[in-house]
Amino acid sequence: MRVLGIDPGITRCGLGVVDVDPSRRASMVFVGVARSSTELAQHFRLAKIADAIDHVISLYEPEVVAIEQVFAQDNLRSVSTTMQVMGVALAAAGRAGLPMAIHTPSEVKSAVTGNGNADKAQVQHMVARILGLDKPPKPADAADSLAIAICHAWRGTGLLGARGDSTVAVSQSGKLSARGSLTPAQQMWAEAQAAQRRTGAVDPRRRRS
Template identity: 70%
Template structure:
């Protein structure tokens, strides 16, 4: 399955796209940032970001979008503008008729590094290792977007909407239900999600290491 991860930001909105197979092995497809030009009115900057997200969806055809949830912090202005970008990303996902998942920063860090309080360099290093890259992806917004996509790939949770709103849903017991015929990639993804729900989300490399002992 192809997953688009989005790290919302008004100046730099991270875009990371990965392919994930049924074994949860991830491969880099695209990484970059969409920039809202400083000095322009906010609504024009939001349009630039919306256009960039729409172009990424049209170019790379993801089957699912994962977005980092905005968290409350001291800088209210930053939270407000980030929430605006999150809304734009959600709208473009809806326009493309794609399922969407949302994860908190701590969920993403825990999924990728095993530590929900990991610092950005740790996240970048693990993203590099997981995707087999020669160097950590930069800027940090781009690495965060890839981490969000990886989090969704490995955890398979956070989908918004009820089962009737999505192509398919997977219960906590691993039962798969769908409202329309699934594509081969979605069938593989649903099966992988079901297996994870039954065994618990674990870094697939760690699971393999345990099995080899």
């Protein structure tokens, strides 16, 4: 499986392509960041990001695109621009006719490090170890994009728009569908994803009772 992982950001958008064989062994195909200048108007910045994503898809021909879910934080302006980049990535996958998977930050951390609360240094270290690299790719956005790709390649769930090639899928509205029976772990993951998408992309740690 060849996966394009995207860590959305308006100044630096991480782009990483990973191949994973049936034994779950992963290898890096490409890693980089799409940059846009703060001196450009917002729509021109988004266009540069879109062009970069289109170029990577055309050049490396991934089978699926995986992107990290944006969570609301204190800086709403930052969240707004990041979500715009996420929309650009969704559109790029749609233009290419590729299925898209969306994974939460804690899901990515758990898949790569075994700890859903791992810090960036731990994630970067494990990405380098998994891919057999001498050191983690820089900047952090690049390493994060590889982590997202690895997460999807290993879990293979949550595809949007897949044609019968996903065991379980959760739509953006939180509708759960499955092909065949699910393991208890898959069922728990799917139900958590469905609940999260029904309540919106808000970090549960920031919800107040």
